[in-house]
Amino acid sequence: MNVENFRELFKSAGFLLLLTFLMIPFKLPVTPGEESSPEQQGWKPEWMVVDPDKKFVSFTLIGGYDGSNGTFNFNGFSEGELTLTVPVGWKVEMKYTTKSAYKPHSAGITEITEPIPQDDGNLAFAGAATNQFVRGIHANNSDTFTFIAKKPGKYWLFCGVSGHGKGGMWDYFVVSETADRPSVHIEKKARKEE
Numbered sequence: 001m002n003v004e005n006f007r008e009l010f011k012s013a014g015f016l017l018l019l020t021f022l023m024i025p026f027k028l029p030v031t032p033g034e035e036s037s038p039e040q041q042g043w044k045p046e047w048m049v050v051d052p053d054k055k056f057v058s059f060t061l062i063g064g065y066d067g068s069n070g071t072f073n074f075n076g077f078s079e080g081e082l083t084l085t086v087p088v089g090w091k092v093e094m095k096y097t098t099k100s101a102y103k104p105h106s107a108g109i110t111e112i113t114e115p116i117p118q119d120d121g122n123l124a125f126a127g128a129a130t131n132q133f134v135r136g137i138h139a140n141n142s143d144t145f146t147f148i149a150k151k152p153g154k155y156w157l158f159c160g161v162s163g164h165g166k167g168g169m170w171d172y173f174v175v176s177e178t179a180d181r182p183s184v185h186i187e188k189k190a191r192k193e194e
């Protein structure tokens, strides 16, 4: 190997080293709840509070949170963008508030049926809906419901106000036999209004 070749080798090795350093910030693990984004696994939003010892999880849900899907959304998510997962047998609390002044909304856990029901559909668990599920809750009003997630399966988090489910005001609620902790998963769709 002559000097020139050696110099080239040294240069490319240096370049590779520089590249490696540049890559490091993107490979560092991210602490959930700090730098993580909703798209990452293990995201734990402020609106989910977990007590593993009591097998209890509390979700704070806001109907008409923002303008997404013409305000027909939970915490900004609609048409299945949001999936709440809880382990089977856990106690679930849903602290629900309507924010949008445009229309009343409600929240309940319902069976997934086709076609999407015009109104409330079938509750998956006894008591798993806000009061006035079909009439809805007006802006700045709240209702909290609790239930035991004893039946594994995939359900809707559904707004029972007439036409809202059909309008996309539904997300997913999963009762899992394999999950050991509650989790939130988000798959945000690209929308025109955003």
Ligand SMILES: [Cu+2]
Pocket: 063, 072, 104, 105, 106, 159, 160, 161, 164, 169
């Ligand atoms: Cu609604």
